[in-house]
Amino acid sequence: MELYAERGYEETTVAEIARRAGVTERTFFRHFADKREVLFSGSGQLLEQMLAGLETAPTSASAIEAAGLAIEHLCESFTERDYSRRRQAIINANPLLQERELIKFSWYAAQLGSALRNRGIAEPAARLAAELGMAAFRIGWERWLNASDERSMRATFRESFERMKAVAAGVS
Numbered sequence: 001m002e003l004y005a006e007r008g009y010e011e012t013t014v015a016e017i018a019r020r021a022g023v024t025e026r027t028f029f030r031h032f033a034d035k036r037e038v039l040f041s042g043s044g045q046l047l048e049q050m051l052a053g054l055e056t057a058p059t060s061a062s063a064i065e066a067a068g069l070a071i072e073h074l075c076e077s078f079t080e081r082d083y084s085r086r087r088q089a090i091i092n093a094n095p096l097l098q099e100r101e102l103i104k105f106s107w108y109a110a111q112l113g114s115a116l117r118n119r120g121i122a123e124p125a126a127r128l129a130a131e132l133g134m135a136a137f138r139i140g141w142e143r144w145l146n147a148s149d150e151r152s153m154r155a156t157f158r159e160s161f162e163r164m165k166a167v168a169a170g171v172s
Contacts, residue, residue: 001038001039001083001086001087001090002020003016003017003020004038004039004090005086005089005090008093009035009090009093009094009097010094012035013035014028014029014034014035017035017038036096036097036100039087039090039091039097039100040100040101040104042077043104043107045077046074046077046108047107047108047111049073049074049076049077050070050071050073050074050108050111050112051070051111051112051115052073053069053070053071053072053073053074054066054067054069054070054073054112054115054116054119056069056073057069057070059119062129063116063121063125063126063128063129064129064132064133064165066116066119066121066129067112067116067129067130067132067133068133068136068158068161070112070115070133071112071133071134071136071137071157071161072154072157072158072161074137075137075140075152075153075154075156075157076153076154078141078144078153079152079153081144081145084144084145085145088145105134105137105138108134109127109130109131109133109134110130112129112130112133112134113126113127113129113130113131114126116129116130132164132168133161135164136157136160136161136163136164137157137160137161139160139164140153140156140157140158140159140160140161141153141156141157143156143159143160144156144157
């Protein structure tokens with residue numbers, strides 16, 4: 001992250017990253033498929049956390065409420081706002097990283113939709129709930145990064161999620 005901030009993503013090489021980390025390039029590639037993955041390496045753990053949150057949702061929860069609870073659980077991981085801001089600035093400065101970020105969000109939505117179907121929620125409700133939940137997450141994420149107050153990512157997501165539900169209900 002420091003190198004990306006200093007030199008820019010495109011200008012930073014794997015060799016430089018490895019040197020800064022005090023490892024060989026070979027060791028770098030044992031941990032990361034490419035230099036993009038330095039920024040996205042925790043995606044699997046975040047997905048696991050989101051799906052664990054879904055497990056805590058009552059069986060009586062609606063599709064949208066179950067999705068919201070799952071994503072709210074995911075939000076607990078985001079406590080380092082300054083780090084998240086620096087990471088997002090690097091992503092925002094590079095179209096390839098922006099694309100990777102969108103792919104990650106799409107992947108989360110697909111996995112959440114699948115988990116909702118496994119709970120017995122039929123289509124299209126499962127997919128709609130997952131997609132709407134992730135849309136509320138992305139908006140909450142942007143608001144949290146840009147906020148000057150100390151509200152948590154969870155609280156910011158919950159506010160965006162409740163607004164999304166109101167808009168969908170025609171109560172905006």
